[in-house]
Every structure is written in C-alpha cells, then in structure tokens.
Amino acid sequence: NAGVTQTPKFRVLKTGQSMTLLCAQDMNHEYMYWYRQDPGMGLRLIHYSVGEGTTAKGEVPDGYNVSRLKKQNFLLGLESAAPSQTSVYFCASSLAGVYNSPLHFGNGTRLTVT
C-alpha cells in the first residue's frame, strides 16, 4: 500500500516547455487535490477533483490544466512553463472529503523553470 505517489520527484524545464505531473493513489479515494508550496505562501490549491471525470478550480488555477480520467490518477499539466511556476507541487487525496477523512499527501515534486 503505497498511499499517494507523485512522479517525477524533480524536474527542470525551460520557459515555454510543457510537462505533466502524475499523482497516483491506491486507497480508492474519491477526492484528489493539487497544491503548490512557495516560501511565505504556504500551500495554495491549484485544482481539485471530487470524483472520476470531474475537476474544479482552486485558488491559483491559471497556467495549469488537470485531468481525472481514472479514479486513481490525477494529472497536472503545464502547457507553457513560466519561471513563476517554479515551486514544490503536492498532490493529496481524501476518501470522501475532509468531513469524513483527512487529506493524505504525497512527498512532492520539485519543479524548476529556467
């Protein structure tokens, strides 16, 4: 039982390149979230999903897209990376929302855009 797994752990991109971050959970959780962590800003919600095939915008969705084609996976895409997207990205999942179960986080992906 691996919990929440994020791939890759580290990545360096040039401005304008694209990439996809993968989050996989093996706990049969319905809800999944993408956050970014920046110094002094804490964790900011990018997008989230309350079930397979659904997505919704969080606090800072601009420049990102997401897809939840399978229940266990939540993909975060950057179509044209910018230096402002340099950050540590965390994925989290919850069985059925925080009222019933807390968020379980992965160990993060450190992305640098040059």
Place this chain on the structure above:
Amino acid sequence: DQQVKQNSPSLSVQEGRISILNCDYTNSMFDYFLWYKKYPAEGPTFLISISSIKDKNEDGRFTVFLNKSAKHLSLHIVPSQPGDSAVYFCAASEGDKVIFGPGTSLSVIP
C-alpha cells in the same frame, strides 16, 4: 488575499513546555478546520481537526481550540518534544475546497 493566516512565521519553545500555534481566517463559510505537520522533503501529515460546531478537540498531546466569533483557532502541544520541530499548517474547508495557511515553523529546543 489569504483567507487563512498564520501570522507567526516561526516559534521557538523549550522541550517540555507548551507550544501554542495560532491561526486566523476571514471566510465565515469555513466549517471544518485541520492542522497538518510537515517535515523537510516530505508531504504534510494530518494532526488533528475540529468541526465548527465544537470549540475544542483533544488528541493526546495535541489540542485544538476554535473561537468562531473571533475567527481564530489555535493548536496547543503539551509537553513539546524535539520531534515536534516541523512546519505546522492550519487549513480550513468550505465544501470541497481545503485552503491552507502559510505555515509556522516550530523549533523545540532540548
């Protein structure tokens, strides 16, 4: 504008004493609150939560207090241990969204 605020970026406490971490929020629609702990190079881990219909929740050394009228909550750790040294995030939920504060770095000095 941040909806969840943790105005103390850092806090130092002697081992064995009480640590008090504070959190303020602006959105009166938040109805569930959580505290997470984070070590370097790891993801945050859940510590304790509280519903807006309660004013206190306790779990071992950790107690969370909620003052709805002041839109304020606090986490008390008693007694503090060196292993408690980490960044603590306050979080609040409105429906399906979970919004985090900027975090407070706690150092427990042996």
